[in-house]
Amino acid sequence: MIAAIGLLVAAAVLGFAAPHWLGRLAAPHRHPRVALAAWLTSQALFVGVVAAVPLVLWVRPGDRWHLLPASTLSCVAALRENGTVPWLLAVEAALWAVGLLLAGRIVLVVSRGLRRHRRVTEEHASVLRLVGRRDPADGDDVVHLVGPGVAAYSIGGRSPAIVLGTGVVDLEPPTRAAVLAHERAHLRGRHHLLVAWADSLRAAVPAVPLARVGATWVRVLVELSADRQAAASCGPSAVCAALERWHDEPGGSRPVPTPAAGFVEDRVVWLSGLRDPRRGARALDYPLALTLSALPVLGTVPVVVAALAAYCAMLGA
Template sequence: MIAAIGLLAATVVLGFAAPHWLGLLAAPHRHPRVALAAWLTSQALFVGAVAAVPLVLWVRPGDRWHLLPSSTLSCVSSLRQNGTVPWFLAVEATLWAVGLLLVGRIALVVSRGLLRHRRVTEEHASVLRLVGRRNSTDGDVFHVVGPGVAAYSIGGRSPAIVLGTGVMDLEPPAREAILAHERAHLRGRHHLLVAWADALSAAVPVVPLARVGATWVRVLVELSADRQAAASCGPSAVCAALERWHDEPRDSRPAAMSAAGFVEDRVVWLSGQCASRRGAQVLHYPLALTLSALPVLATVSVVVTALAAYCAMLGS
């Protein structure tokens, strides 16, 4: 019971407070993958904590593995059995029911969203192979006839990059930057990450971590792909491609690139970026995991300690 309340408090902190500090991680001097990994890890921890609440109530790890002092365990057992606190069993039953319902909703909506993403991606790939012209040198690049500088990628089991007619008129450095940007999306499985964030937002739209996180994930995958393209082609080539795309009429921009409409901010971001040292890049994911897990561990520890002290006080 004590562990379940601690986990419930951690879900509240993650779901409603985490966006305030996660949003501060996005800065030009820091690689976007740190913020991206932190958002995704926090969302995964949120779902894991929600799922752990009914599991902990069922397993009762404090009783089974003696994780708490014996005095606290005997106090909790007496509260549960003797009815010293009348609402004790009602709280347990409520947490159990709410946890199971929320986990079921998340599992159902997220699985449906990911399956829908997979189906749409496969249909898009099938149509692309009918109407597109495959590049003779790059087998995963297709050219389609259309106005403007259109470029996007599709993931799935048969990943591909789609280039419009206008891309071929760009300078070679800008054209290579566009290809590098789209290949970064494919390598990082950014399409799947965006689909996950959108599905989680649809499952629990009242939770800011999911609702705001869906927007942040879309932004950060673009910034991360820009950063990787700049590392191989240079920031000037990426900025030139962005500015050329921004000059196109809005009607000629494909719907698939609507998430990248913050072109001016991306140019400013690339202009202010700092080169990451090789040693620092190794710490990106551990740093993101630490920033996501530390609030959970701190919240659970504080709540469990406070409830254990309160229970001991009642017992005495």
């Protein structure tokens, strides 16, 4: 039970406190993939820690594998058997119920959301095959649609595609190449699936800031990451030109509005603050994100376990 309480406290720290420092990772001088990886890793850790609570109560690793000191194990066993703490069994049952119900809801809602995302994407791809036309010069994954304005978006799934409106086709070659590079970055990074995961987790636990706020951050960060990758291949000026041209178009030309879509000026500022990081610094991006995500769990669980073990020893004295 001690380990289960430690995990539950760690889940609370991740769910309610982590957004305060994860939001600080987003800065123009830092690649957006650091913040994106940190948010996604923290969300995955939150789900894993919640699921581990009923598992730990069932397996009892402290008893089975002697992960806790023998004195602590004997103390907990004595309290459970002699009834010194009458509410001990009630706490265990409550922890089991909360962990099992929360983990079950997350699995059910997220799986439904991902299945719905896949179904909608496949239906969208089927419609594009019927109404769109392809230009061999742009590649087999590019579909052209007749319509006004600078419209461009991509869809993932089994048949990934980039959709270009008439306005994009008529852009200057560098700007048009930047638009294609941006959308291909979305496809390479599987950003559509990441957004679907974040939206599904928000639907499962909307009261948890890590899921509720994280869904918005993931949408913003995938756009910033695609901007940064497009700038690396086509140059920041071409990406800025595409953003400014897109921003000047009427609102009806924007088929898939996102939180990042409403902040084109901020995206241009991010690109203007672009720095070319050293290769060693780029190699540390994902380890840094993983460390920042795992640190709350690695720091909270031992502290809570030690405090509960000391409290148990005090009661048994």
